[in-house]
Amino acid sequence: MSKxxxxxKLLMTVNRKRxxxxxxxxxxxxxxxxxxxxxxxxxxxxxxxxxxEVGPHGxxxxxxxxxxxxxxxxxxxxxxxxFASNALxxxxxxPFEAKxxxxxxxxxxxxxxxxxxxxxxxxxxxxxxxxTRQAASPHLSILLDAAVHQKVLLxxxxxxxxxxxxxxxxxxxxxxxxxxxxxxxxxxRQKAFRIFRCDRIHGIQESDSGTRPVDLREVHLGNVKxxxxxxxxxxxxxxxxxxxxxxxxxxxxxxxxxxxxxxxxTGWLDAPFPKTDFPFFARFFIGxxxxxxxxxxxxxxxCIKRMxxxxxxxxx
Amino acid sequence: MSKxxxxxKLLMTVNRKRxxxxxxxxxxxxxxxxxxxxxxxxxxxxxxxxxxEVGPHGxxxxxxxxxxxxxxxxxxxxxxxxFASNALxxxxxxPFEAKxxxxxxxxxxxxxxxxxxxxxxxxxxxxxxxxTRQAASPHLSILLDAAVHQKVLLxxxxxxxxxxxxxxxxxxxxxxxxxxxxxxxxxxRQKAFRIFRCDRIHGIQESDSGTRPVDLREVHLGNVKxxxxxxxxxxxxxxxxxxxxxxxxxxxxxxxxxxxxxxxxTGWLDAPFPKTDFPFFARFFIGxxxxxxxxxxxxxxxCIKRMxxxxxxxxx
DNA sequence: TTTATTTATGACAATTCTTGTCACTATTAT
DNA sequence: ATAATAGTGACAAGAATTGTCATAAATAAA
Numbered sequence: 001m002s003k004x005x006x007x008x009k010l011l012m013t014v015n016r017k018r019x020x021x022x023x024x025x026x027x028x029x030x031x032x033x034x035x036x037x038x039x040x041x042x043x044x045x046x047x048x049x050x051x052x053e054v055g056p057h058g059x060x061x062x063x064x065x066x067x068x069x070x071x072x073x074x075x076x077x078x079x080x081x082x083f084a085s086n087a088l089x090x091x092x093x094x095p096f097e098a099k100x101x102x103x104x105x106x107x108x109x110x111x112x113x114x115x116x117x118x119x120x121x122x123x124x125x126x127x128x129x130x131x132t133r134q135a136a137s138p139h140l141s142i143l144l145d146a147a148v149h150q151k152v153l154l155x156x157x158x159x160x161x162x163x164x165x166x167x168x169x170x171x172x173x174x175x176x177x178x179x180x181x182x183x184x185x186x187x188x189r190q191k192a193f194r195i196f197r198c199d200r201i202h203g204i205q206e207s208d209s210g211t212r213p214v215d216l217r218e219v220h221l222g223n224v225k226x227x228x229x230x231x232x233x234x235x236x237x238x239x240x241x242x243x244x245x246x247x248x249x250x251x252x253x254x255x256x257x258x259x260x261x262x263x264x265x266t267g268w269l270d271a272p273f274p275k276t277d278f279p280f281f282a283r284f285f286i287g288x289x290x291x292x293x294x295x296x297x298x299x300x301x302x303c304i305k306r307m308x309x310x311x312x313x314x315x316x
Numbered sequence: 317m318s319k320x321x322x323x324x325k326l327l328m329t330v331n332r333k334r335x336x337x338x339x340x341x342x343x344x345x346x347x348x349x350x351x352x353x354x355x356x357x358x359x360x361x362x363x364x365x366x367x368x369e370v371g372p373h374g375x376x377x378x379x380x381x382x383x384x385x386x387x388x389x390x391x392x393x394x395x396x397x398x399f400a401s402n403a404l405x406x407x408x409x410x411p412f413e414a415k416x417x418x419x420x421x422x423x424x425x426x427x428x429x430x431x432x433x434x435x436x437x438x439x440x441x442x443x444x445x446x447x448t449r450q451a452a453s454p455h456l457s458i459l460l461d462a463a464v465h466q467k468v469l470l471x472x473x474x475x476x477x478x479x480x481x482x483x484x485x486x487x488x489x490x491x492x493x494x495x496x497x498x499x500x501x502x503x504x505r506q507k508a509f510r511i512f513r514c515d516r517i518h519g520i521q522e523s524d525s526g527t528r529p530v531d532l533r534e535v536h537l538g539n540v541k542x543x544x545x546x547x548x549x550x551x552x553x554x555x556x557x558x559x560x561x562x563x564x565x566x567x568x569x570x571x572x573x574x575x576x577x578x579x580x581x582t583g584w585l586d587a588p589f590p591k592t593d594f595p596f597f598a599r600f601f602i603g604x605x606x607x608x609x610x611x612x613x614x615x616x617x618x619c620i621k622r623m624x625x626x627x628x629x630x631x632x
Numbered sequence: 633t634t635t636a637t638t639t640a641t642g643a644c645a646a647t648t649c650t651t652g653t654c655a656c657t658a659t660t661a662t
Numbered sequence: 663a664t665a666a667t668a669g670t671g672a673c674a675a676g677a678a679t680t681g682t683c684a685t686a687a688a689t690a691a692a
Contacts, residue, residue: 003651015428016429016430021666021667022668023666033652033668034651034653035651038651052668053660053667054666054667055659055665055666055668056661056662056665056667057661057666057667058666058668059667068389068394070387070388071387071388071426072363072384072386073387073422074384076415077416077419077422078419080412081397081401081416084403084404085401087400088400088444091444095442096396096399099395100397103389103394106387107387110384110385110387111384112331112384118464121464122460124537125460125463125489125536125537126411126460126491126537127491128404128492129491129492129493144438144442147441174442174443175444176443176445177444179566221440221441250495283605284603286605286627287599287603289602289623289627290630293630294631301631304631309628311602311606311624312624312625315617315624318649319678319679319680337638338639339637348681348682349681350681350682351679351680351681353640354679368639368640369638369639369688370687371690372638372690373637373638373690373691374637374638374639374689374690375638375639376639
């Protein structure tokens with residue numbers, strides 16, 4: 001094995017093991033300890049953060065920021081990655097912000113001039129617009145970390161009505177939608193899954209009350225929604241949609257699965273939703289105007305009529 | 317200079333030059349042509365797509381899919397990039413799809429097992445939800461290419477009313493918003509900038525009519541909007557918002573700049589908009605319900621009242 | 633056709649780099 | 663004290679790299 005090959009394998013090995021001794025590696029690679037020492041010195045010069053301790057139980061360690069083996073990309077791949085990362089700039093307070101920008105800097109620096117030119121040209125020609133609200137969400141990292149490592153957090157939360165409560169939760173994950181970050185979590189106070197808005201969290205920390213975490217390994221963003229609606233009373237909402245109405249409903253991600261479309265472009269909605277959401281749906285269908293005709297349930301129609309009357313009253 | 321250093325520099329050099337001779341490189345690197353030949357052979361073995369021609373005016377070339385110098389990322393950086401790219405999966409028909417997924421495969425393959433585990437854990441815990449409409453946009457690549465290279469395209473477009481027209485355009489760029497792709501472009505028929513919805517484009521190709529491209533080098537997604545509204549008659553729309561109303565307006569990216577917020581969370585809108593958008597705004601404010609009070613202009617209030625009356629009529 | 637230019641390959645010796653061995657130092661946990 | 667561990671320096675054997683030279687083959691241009 002040539003020296004450069006050995007160094008590359010060594011890099012991968014030390015990253016895998018995190019802790020090792022010179023002798024151990026020497027055996028593994030079939031070279032003398034002296035050679036390994038020289039190799040490790042070279043890796044150090046490459047920037048691999050190695051740290052050593054002498055004495056029994058000593059040995060080498062790789063510090064946290066370990067380096068992955070270098071990867072060679074083609075031009076097209078590099079541009080795709082660059083674009084993808086760039087597209088996220090509309091999201092405020094991403095949990096990865098700092099690392100992402102340092103990675104992009106590295107990327108950009110490594111590229112030959114003409115590839116940079118291509119990227120520069122493209123940068124102002126492709127965009128993914130996402131709504132940006134002014135509400136910042138500074139707690140994303142701790143929520144994400146708790147979700148991954150199954151930790152219980154204690155938070156100070158402001159409910160929709162403005163009341164503040166302290167409650168213990170165990171996050172399932174975080175997601176951004178419509179410009180806001182949300183955190184589905186198991187709430188120990190309510191003994192149920194709830195969705196919290198991250199910008200309404202006033203303070204959060206790891207809980208030290210000794211509450212035992214629940215097992216959420218099988219619960220993730222993909223399936224948590226079914227667990228949330230489970231315990232609520234649901235009513236089927238039916239509405240007829242014009243072509244324009246269909247197009248506008250398609251823009252609502254939470255609605256898409258219950259949307260049925262006919263060949264001519266018109267369609268209808270038929271979906272179970274919790275009763276407590278009536279005011280929301282009333283507003284929603286009013287917003288659709290002529291493009292939607294609500295068939296039922298009657299309570300929803302009544303709710304819509306009342307709202308319309310109120311509004312008409314307001315503007316006379 | 318050590319051999320490995322030389323090879324790395326050589327890799328960058330050949331990527332920069334694309335075409336070169338052995339003698340040339342030998343002079344540049346201060347080694348003999350024989351050594352360069354051996355080095356180039358080694359690069360070939362690494363997978364660099366080199367191609368050579370003998371004879372005068374011959375020489376070496378790098379084929380299209382040239383490789384960028386390998387980049388070493390730290391674990392955190394790699395995860396950030398992976399997450400960023402992964403976040404784009406909600407966008408249908410991205411112009412980069414194929415390359416992005418091949419890059420991600422490369423990435424994933426190069427990572428040690430435990431980093432992969434971390435990524436797997438994280439994958440289901442973070443998400444950026446973007447509305448996904450069923451409307452596909454198959455023409456994104458050609459639009460983007462035309463925007464970058466200043467080309468004139470001929471397209472078959474279906475307007476909002478359903479009428480189909482053929483027109484020559486020169487794209488400024490493309491962007492996704494609310495689950496749809498849009499293409500601001502200079503329209504040669506209307507001699508003005510317009511925004512087209514990409515899913516309403518039924519066919520598109522490079523124009524061969526000989527229409528001369530206009531100079532759009534200084535026009536990009538960041539400034540094209542100002543060029544579009546320039547020629548339309550605008551009216552100032554004023555509305556008072558409750559706290560809830562403010563929060564909902566913040567979710568609309570096109571509204572954010574004109575939104576003013578008071579200390580107590582309430583706010584007001586004061587923005588110039590083209591008259592033709594009245595029906596849109598009427599619907600929008602009706603959708604806000606009690607949370608917004610439109611102050612003016614009177615025509616807009618009239619429009620709102622009429623719509624409300626129609627709706628109330630519809631539901632009685 | 634001839635000539636100049638260019639890639640391509642093989643052989644060999646000079647040079648440089650790499651590696652293992654050995655001797656030695658220093659630190660630290662047991 | 664002892665054993666385990668990193669770390670350094672010197673040196674020689676061996677391996678890899680490099681330059682030189684000879685030679686072949688293709689091809690564009692004169």
